[in-house]
Amino acid sequence: MGKDKSSVVPAPTQRKKRGVLETLWRYRVLELMCLPAVVFFFLFSYMPMPGIWVAFVDYRYDKGIFHSPFVGLKNFEFLATSGKLFELTKNTVLYNLAFIILGNFLAIFVAILLNEMRSKWFKKVSQTMMFLPYFISQVLVGILVYNLLNYDYGFVNSVLTKLGMEKWGPYSDPSVWPVLLVVIHLWQQTGYNSVVYFAAIMGIDSEIIEAARVDGANGFQKIRYIILPGLRPTLVILLLFAMGGIVRGNFGLFYNVIGTNSLLFPTTDIIETYVYRAAVSDFNFARASSVGLYQSIIGFIMVMLSNFVVKKIEPDYSLF
């Protein structure tokens, strides 16, 4: 169909008659080039899919997924009636909303400020410093936070003690973590996220900025009327795509910072951490899988919705 452009070698008259097998054979090299990836995704992404069945059975280790007794939606019933599903969803969505909204706001802010800097040296050094948190493992993030905040000898408390003030114990106080986790997330991601906006600012025609300046626009007006509107398409697209992932939590952050501290779970337990504990610590695969399936379905719907909206607004950027 669309292969006319490339068929330089065979005579054009023979083209129509080619059968499916012949076409497959003709592109065997390209097919082989894709084969490892195709096999990879088959083994690690498609093969687990039949196992979703475990969400509908009373899983018995000795019988395996497909021979355990079928219980229908009983696993979901428990999760829904106990309020657990609602709590997990609420935590996950609220954290993500804070991450997305504040994250983009801060990233834009940093990008605009960086753009105003005239010293190349300063720009380079500060950007490198801001990038550091992105390169480290989530394990180290957990350690950094613990080293700062723990009650016995954390840095914050050693400063508070020196100042003659009372110690602070966030690891036994669930109410402070929504703020702390958002701060930690922003700390780790903003350097990275600001790059996209920085690039978008670079993409704004500098002649427009120059013209505005000649017309007497001051620095604030330049930002308000040229740079911010210039960033709007990028922001809208990034926000919409982020909405697609609204029920997918940042597992590494929560697992490494909160870990198994069940005292903090009321405000910090998200879908991923619950599923992980249910599967890996409690071996309750049926429950883990029900929550996981619920998340996958909502997540799928959200991606489809956000892509649908992107397609309406900015067809060039839609995923499919």
Add this chain to the structure above:
Amino acid sequence: MAKKKDMDLMESGAKVKIGVSDMIIRGIGYVLVTFYALACVFPFLIIVGTSFTSESVIRAEGVQLIPKEATLQAYNMVIRGGLIWKSYGLTITLTLCGTLLGLGIIAMTGYALQRKDFPLRNGISFYIYFTSLFSAGLAPYYLLMTQTYHLKDSYLAVFLPLLMSPWLIILMKNFVKAIPHEITESGKIDGAGDMKIFVDLILPMLKPALATIGLFLALGYWNEWYQSSLFLSSRVAVKPLQYQLYKVVNEAQSLKNSIAGQFVTQTDIPTESLKMATAILATGPIVFLYPFVQKYFIGGITVGAVKG
């Protein structure tokens, strides 16, 4: 580059003055950016400080930015314990092999899927992309890996899943897109096969893409702890570096094991400084390398961020 133009304009156009508002913005900018940049680095400095602080000082006064009594005891213990070197060896092996293999597969796939004449390109693209839209979730994945593939306690369970991701393949496709189709055409006219075209003509042009995606892969392997935490039990003595770090920090027994040998009987192990020394050793190479590779990441973000 646009920046440079901007600066030239400013210098040449003498009539353009820097207004008060520019000064204010710039002033605020320098202050806030400096503050934020320091905040990004600060927690690391505390860890460095702690790793050199003697345990008695930590217990009495808490962790220190500048150690009161500097000591190398913690580093001595970790380094002589020897387990950290084995973890290094394992992580370096995984990183090198995984990055090279993953990069090869991703590049081939990215090229084939960007070939406009390849009839299966849309089908395979969707097949790969779909996995990022819908996944079976952790529990079925875990059961499959452990009970069907029998990969519990196998390094393959860590090595294989990190080889590629839909996102990296899409990123590669976006890089390949920038290469004119005429290059492939000219190769065909010269009678070269697809593989030869890919290796001789396309790959050399993909150097920036290979650097960027290779670094994403390498970072993934170096920082890996998740698959290890799922699949490597305590029966596996040598763990990847970050997971080893996780163990040392979260389990007293692992901390003891990491310095086993000459120190087993000691009850006064310098717990906190040991943890921090391990953290420094596990992170060190990244911190030294990343300023040099940062630009490739920035390239990758701008190519791959918005357009999927």
